[in-house]
Amino acid sequence: MKNKHHITRRSFGTGLAGLAGVATFAGVNAVSNMALAGNELQILAPSLMVPIEVTSTLKSQGLNSDKWMCSVSGEFAKKFKLGTQIRVRRNGSEYAVYTVGDVREDDPANLIRMGKIARERLGTSDSFEGRLMPTLALKPMTDDEAETYGEFVERVYDTKEHQGLVILAPHGGGIEFNTDLQARWVADALPDADLSTWCCSGWHNNGSDYTRWHVTSTKIHPASFPGLASIAERGFAYAVSFHGQKADGVLIGGGGPIELKETLRDEIKAVVGNHPVTIAEPGDHNSGMSAENVVNWMTAGGSGGIQLEQSPEIRDGYWIDVAEAVAKVYESLI
Ligand SMILES: [Zn+2]
Known part of the structure; x- marks a missing residue:
């Protein structure tokens, strides 16, 4: 596993290259442009007002x-x-x-x-x-530009019809900061692995990023996110989503197997100091266990995802450490 610490916000979306692609928005077939951002595609919505x-x-x-x-x-x-x-x-x-x-x-x-x-x-x-x-930005833009304009970008990395692992960051950018960078860090650390990423990043230049853009994980609809729709039927063996919570520490939830959660807990616990790392119980706030949760329905069995909720302190001081622990666990599985 390569040990990469160079991921920055600025690098995503630089060197944009226009590529023609077909996207579906809210059931309407429309030709839209996609823009290459690093090895991710930015999905653009058809112009509509x-x-x-x-x-x-x-x-x-x-x-x-x-x-x-x-x-x-x-x-x-x-x-x-x-x-x-x-x-x-x-x-x-x-x-x-x-x-x-x-x-x-x-x-x-x-x-x-x-x-x-x-x-x-x-x-x-x-x-x-x-x-x-449409929810999505209409123009190709870097993350820096999206932050400046208070915009929302959807980006997908999926070069080879992967089926092993999908890494999700539905609330990146300012919504739940550093979660999209974590998803990319894992993908970057496992360059030849059978994995894809889906990141949404949103900003509000003059108010709450969360209030402007948050869509709870059980409501995210692929008809509104063509990038997600493009991999929605894939049936990944594993799915992991990075999130932010207010509570201290890390909460490991989702419908995935308890053995996997225990392995993740042990690896993450080893790198986050005294912050608590807990496995969610059914019914807990943010347990992530609903079959409607995107991290679960993206898996082959429809219920096998892992949702990681992390406090601001974790996402500030330990975001790479957690990403590294996650990469280590999935490296042995895919
Ligand atoms: Zn979230």
Whole structure:
């Protein structure tokens, strides 16, 4: 295993080369450009900006206190299906990603409903006129550019139809910092291994990256992430996802086998000082055991993933150590 410590934010997306590819967004086939970033492809969404009106939910929808969901009209649901993600843009500096949690068949075509708490993510508690857009960035950009513009980039590394291990970082960039770099560190440390990576990185240049871009792991829909869709049916033997939590230490969850979790715990425990390293119990917050969790449904059996939740201190001071421990464990398996 090579011991590489040189991964930096800047290197991802430099030397962008345009490549033509076919991507699917929300069920609409469209030709989109993909851009090479290191050995990853940045997946671009087709250019789309639909005028919308955003207003309150109806009590019967049960979405009033949901910060992350909205409803669309029956007309919009033909393209933006239930369970998929959309970007709602209020103006040039206020936009965020939402999951379509309800379809209102008889609503006016351009009406989006969300609770006050969800509208407040866009800096207002009022109704407003805005635009509906794809979640993903429309242009090729480096991570540095995405950070500057407060954007969201999806990148995939998958050169040979790998089936061994998929390494996921759904909440990279500023959402759960250093998790995307960890995914890349592992891939970089195992250069000839049967592995692929999927990283999403988002930033808010003027507020909370998390509030703008977080989509919980059980809601991430491949129709909204063409890069994920391209490997969604692969049936990987192993999947591991890097995440951030507020609680101290590292929590090892997911639907994967207990023996694998114990091996990971022992390897990680050895490199993170006095921080606790715990195996999640079913029902724990962030246990990652739901079959709806992307890290589980990406595996061949549909339930075998490993989810690593890490405190800010771990991701700040030990992110390479944890990545190295993870690489060591999977190196012997794939
Ligand atoms: Zn996360």
